[in-house]
Amino acid sequence: MKMNIQYNRSAYSDAQLKELYKAILKPRMIEEKMLILLRQGIISKWFGGIGQEAIAVGVAKALDSEEYILPMHRNLGVFTSRGIALNNLFSQFQGKESGFTKGRDRSFHFGTIAHHIVGMISHLGPQLALADGIALANKLKDNKQVCAVFSGDGGTSEGDFHEALNVASVWDLPVIFVIENNGYGLSTPINEQFRCARLSDRGVGYGMDAYTIDGNNILEVHSTISKLAKEIKKNPKPILLECMTFRMRGHEEASGTKYVPKELMDSWAEKDPVKNYEEFLLAEGIIDEEYVKS
Numbered sequence: 001m002k003m004n005i006q007y008n009r010s011a012y013s014d015a016q017l018k019e020l021y022k023a024i025l026k027p028r029m030i031e032e033k034m035l036i037l038l039r040q041g042i043i044s045k046w047f048g049g050i051g052q053e054a055i056a057v058g059v060a061k062a063l064d065s066e067e068y069i070l071p072m073h074r075n076l077g078v079f080t081s082r083g084i085a086l087n088n089l090f091s092q093f094q095g096k097e098s099g100f101t102k103g104r105d106r107s108f109h110f111g112t113i114a115h116h117i118v119g120m121i122s123h124l125g126p127q128l129a130l131a132d133g134i135a136l137a138n139k140l141k142d143n144k145q146v147c148a149v150f151s152g153d154g155g156t157s158e159g160d161f162h163e164a165l166n167v168a169s170v171w172d173l174p175v176i177f178v179i180e181n182n183g184y185g186l187s188t189p190i191n192e193q194f195r196c197a198r199l200s201d202r203g204v205g206y207g208m209d210a211y212t213i214d215g216n217n218i219l220e221v222h223s224t225i226s227k228l229a230k231e232i233k234k235n236p237k238p239i240l241l242e243c244m245t246f247r248m249r250g251h252e253e254a255s256g257t258k259y260v261p262k263e264l265m266d267s268w269a270e271k272d273p274v275k276n277y278e279e280f281l282l283a284e285g286i287i288d289e290e291y292v293k294s
Contacts, residue, residue, distance in 0.1 A: 005217050005276040012219065014286050021281055024057045024218055027076040028274045030086075034093065038253055043093050044106055048249030049074030051216070054273035055180055055243045057081050058221025059148050063229060068134050070118045070127045070149040072180070073108050074247070082115040124151050125158030128177065132168050135175035135238075144233045148176045148225070154185020156199055162206075168238035169206045176228060177203070177240045180215065182247040187259045203240025215243030216273040246271070 009017060031050050037043045049056065056077030060069060071078040079089060092099030093106055100110040111119030118134070121127040131149035138145045155161055156179060168175050179199050183190055196202060203210025214220050221243060228239050246268035250256045257265065281287045 004270045005214065007217065007219050007280045009219065009284065011223060017281060017286050020057070020061060020218055020222065021277060021287065023061055023081050024053050024077065024274055024277060026080045027053050027057065030076060030080065045252055045254070047073035047107065047252045049076050051248035051268065051272065052180060052182060052245045053077045054218035054221050055178065055215045055245060058218050059178060059225050062222045062225035063146065063148060066116055067145050068116045068118060068147045070120065070131050072120050072124060072150045072152065075150055078117060082117060084112065084115055123158065124155035125160030128161055128164030131175050132164050132173055135168065135173035136171065138174055139236050146174045146176060146229045146232055148178055150178045150180060152185065153179060153181045153190055153193060153199060154188065156202060157193060165203065165206045165208070165238070165240065169208045172237050174232045174236040175238050176225065177238065179240065179242045180245055181242050182245050184247060186251045187255070198242060200240055200242040208238045208240055210240035212242040212244065215245035216271045218273060218277055
C-alpha cells in the first residue's frame with residue numbers, strides 16, 4: 001500500500017511508535033467485530049468510527065489519565081486508550097447489566113468517572129459547556145490540568161457551540177475544543193453547512209488560537225495535542241483544533257453511505273489512518289510482518 005500520509009517521527013522513540021500502533025489498531029479491531037455482531041443481531045445499533053481513529057487515540061494518549069475527555073459516538077479510541085475493561089465495554093454495547101448504564105442503553109451514551117470520561121450528550125453541542133465547567137474548576141484549583149471535548153462539523157452550527165467558545169475565550173479556560181470535520185453532518189455535506197473556509201476560523205472569531213490539522217495522521221494529532229496541552233497548563237486559554245478526516249461508514253450503520261460520491265469515498269480510503277501508519281512503521285523497520293500478524 002502506498003502511504004498517503006507523511007509522518008514526522010523525530011520526537012518519538014521506537015517504543016512510543018509501537019505503543020501508538022497498538023492503541024490505534026485496538027478500536028479498529030473492535031469495530032470490525034461489532035459489525036459482525038450487528039449482522040448477527042447480538043447488538044442493535046452501531047456508530048462507526050472507522051477512518052477516524054487517529055483523532056480519538058491521539059487525543060487520549062496525549063493527555064494525562066486524570067484529565068477529563070468528553071467524547072462522541074465515534075470516539076471508541078478514547079475509551080480503549082483509557083484502559084476500560086473490554087468485558088464491561090462489550091456488555092454496554094449489548095445492553096447487559098454489567099454495562100455502564102446497566103442495560104438502559106446500548107451505545108456511547110455513558111461516561112466513567114474512574115477513567116475521567118464524561119458521557120456524551122446526543123446533540124453534542126451542549127457538552128462543550130460542560131467542558132467549560134470542568135476547565136473552570138481546573139483553573140480555580142490551579143491543578144495544571146486541561147480538558148478536551150469533541151464536536152463534529154455539524155455540531156458547530158448549534159448555539160451551544162458558540163456560547164461555549166465565547167465563555168471559554170472570555171474566561172481564559174484551559175480547554176481544547178476538538179472538531180472532527182468528517183465531511184458530513186449526518187448526510188449534509190460541509191459545503192451546505194457553513195461558509196467559512198475552515199471551521200478553525202470560528203475560533204479566531206472568538207479570539208482564541210485555532211488550528212487545522214490532518215486528523216488521519218496519528219503523530220500529528222498526538223504531537224499537536226501534547227504541545228497545546230503543555231502550553232495552556234502554563235498559560236490557561238482555550239484552543240480550537242479542527243481535525244480533517246472522513247467517516248467511512250454511515251452516520252450509523254442503518255443509514256448507509258449512498259449519499260457519498262464514490263470518488264470521495266475512494267480518495268479517503270487511501271488515507272486510512274490505521275493502514276497508513278502500519279505501512280509507515282513497516283517502512284521504517286520498527287515493526288515487521290510477523291509483528292503485525294501477532
